[in-house]
Amino acid sequence: MYQRQRFSESSGYKIVVIFALMLIVLAGCAGGAKNEQAAPAPLIPPDATGEQLFNMMILGTQAGCGTCHSLDGTTFLGPSLQGIGSIAQDRVPGMSAEEYIRQSILEPDAYVLEGNEPGTMPPHYADALNDAQVEALVEFLMAQVE
Numbered sequence: 001m002y003q004r005q006r007f008s009e010s011s012g013y014k015i016v017v018i019f020a021l022m023l024i025v026l027a028g029c030a031g032g033a034k035n036e037q038a039a040p041a042p043l044i045p046p047d048a049t050g051e052q053l054f055n056m057m058i059l060g061t062q063a064g065c066g067t068c069h070s071l072d073g074t075t076f077l078g079p080s081l082q083g084i085g086s087i088a089q090d091r092v093p094g095m096s097a098e099e100y101i102r103q104s105i106l107e108p109d110a111y112v113l114e115g116n117e118p119g120t121m122p123p124h125y126a127d128a129l130n131d132a133q134v135e136a137l138v139e140f141l142m143a144q145v146e
């Protein structure tokens with residue numbers, strides 16, 4: 001008799017605990033879904049320098065420059081941008097180094113460097129970055145001279 005009572009007491013307790021756990025899990029799921037929907041793109045600090053922008057792992061909603069481009073001659077997914085400040089001058093006839101670098105950021109497929117696939121560099125920077133941020137990046141890359 002004593003045993004039976006204990007059993008029913010403890011199983012009642014268990015049901016309450018299980019129910020409480022379910023509520024916590026459900027609340028967690030609902031919260032998670034809500035967060036996902038509202039999650040804004042990671043913020044780009046408005047006063048970031050060109051170098052800081054270049055090195056951000058995520059820029060807007062996509063990978064940042066430094067995840068694909070090194071500055072020391074190593075090829076990642078994209079070509080190294082070592083010396084790009086001087087190299088850019090000779091890429092497209094009639095286009096200055098500065099214009100070429102700016103176009104490379106805003107319209108990556110306008111000129112696809114030999115040996116690379118079009119569409120590899122994200123085309124979203126024109127939307128993700130404001131004019132000042134694009135210019136900060138152009139200035140930073142123009143300073144990478146050999």
Ligand code: HEC
Pocket residue numbers: 054059063064065066067068069077078079081084087091100101104105108109111112113116117118119120121122125137141
């Ligand atoms: C997912 C990889 C990836 C990311 C991220 C990326 N790029 Fe690129 N980028 C490439 C590839 C691949 C090329 C070569 C193909 C082409 O010309 O579009 C390239 C080309 C370039 C070039 C021309 C290089 C040359 O030697 O002619 C510049 C300049 C450049 N990227 C700058 C940037 C900057 C600045 C960012 C960040 C705002 C960035 N890239 C982000 C992959 C990437």
